[in-house]
Amino acid sequence: MSLERSDVEKIAHLARLAVSENELDNVASDLSNILDLVEQMNAVNTDGVTPMAHPLHMSQRLRDDAVTEDNQRDHFQGVAPATENGLYLVPKVIE
């Protein structure tokens, strides 16, 4: 499996990850090498094999639908890059 620069640009956009122009070729070649490694999976017939969802085949533990956390908004927003009146600030999204 060989990825082109344009494939990397598309994947990077899906991941919302900036990859600079001069990195694209290297990244494309690294990713292609990793996909070549991954291709070894194709040699195995997996017809009818159940995909493994959990190492111990456990199902999800449920809890009561009750509030268990205190409101720690100010404490947690202390590590945010920009907040105002308890809200996270981002660039304008609606013109």
Add this chain to the structure above:
Amino acid sequence: MQEKSISELAAGLRAGEFSSAELTRFYLDRISQHDEKLNSYITVTEEAALAAAESADARLKSGDADLLTGIPVANKDIFCTNGVKSSCGSRMLDNFIAPYDAGVISRLKGAGAVLLGKTNMDEFAMGSSNETSYYGPVRNPWDTELVPGGSSGGSAAAVAAGLCVAATGTDTGGSIRQPAALCGITGLKPTYGRVSRFGMIAFASSLDQGGPMTRSAEDAAIMLQSMAGFDERDSTSAQEAVPNYLADIDADLKGLKIGLPKEYFDEGLSPEVAASIQEAIDFYRQQGAEIIDISLPNSALSVPVYYVVAPAECSSNLARFDGVRFGHRCDDPKDLEDLYKRSRGEGFGAEVKRRILIGTYALSAGYYDAYYLKAQQIRHLISDDFAKAFEQVDVIMGPTAPTTAFGLGEKADDPVSMYLSDIYTIAVNLAGLPGMSVPVRPADGKPVGLQIIGNYFQEAKLLNVAHRLQQETEWHKARPATFA
């Protein structure tokens, strides 16, 4: 002093031979004297450590103390620690002061352990050489031109060099066992779910597991005793009761059935490592164990499967780093998309980017069945191989890593060759089993690790098997001369 085990130190503290404050000062001094050569710590929390040591001394006097009370330990920087920078080895979290304690940290604090600081690691635990850290590579105490292994390379180097008594690590594909092997220490990756993942910064949630990194199996048992147990804040935490890990640690090994998978002794294994492993297996045979040849036919597929499953989970987990709520944010974003893309592009290093991209690709429309689904199916086959083997044997043994420590920079430009250094450890994570690495005879002066794999929740058995070896041999006592 830095040779003493946890139980020896605990006895010394109780006999009044030294105080925890003195012991802590001793380790802080060793860190300031030696860590420049290793770069094993990202943050040293001197003030908090000395305060904790004082409380520990008071607790010891009151008689209500745990074996870990007053013992100086270090934590991998992946564990959120309230009020302390918890960087995960990344520029993304260089400014992140964790606002709460991880489950493991709460338990160690509850036991009265003295937390010396946070150890260096591969960025977001993605690496096998500790070279992907934003804070620079860690060096191997046995030879500072060699890597310590990864991703828990800082913890391994700090334990090996005597810059803490014991440390915590995490293991997603070998990240406790491989650096333990390369640095000549004991490392235990417990059963998936045995140790809480709460506050342990997530890489691949179905594989990640925290565990102890120590100078002996006995120390590992004491650490695990504190770390293990149900935590309702971790949705996959195991509800299984925690046994007393010291109770049967000295049990006789007569009749123990040891499986040797032929796939772990193939042409990829260096002859020097193979000879050391063989010598350890001979030891067990002399102890009355029965050695049985077994096969794990799908184990060669563990690396390809892992490099789908782990990146897929990582691309999802690391989506939380968006420059909005915490972590790195780029300057002057022109719109929201630019904010996301540049914050992430600047905050993540090359290896983390590669894995996010591979994972995003594997999960993208049209590719899910060919990659993720296929990988999870083969994962089932790999897990079944172990289940079959454990019908026949009590533990499985083999090398932890195919070679001894490699040189700094040697594999840094070749991701695939780096990935293959975890070839013997990855399958254990895919199956969710417990695995351990213990030092055996060094090869050419470099440490070698014997891997011991057990069935689910058989940590006590692994510790017993490792402890018996360490009672009868001196390999685990070898220390790098530079740090004596």
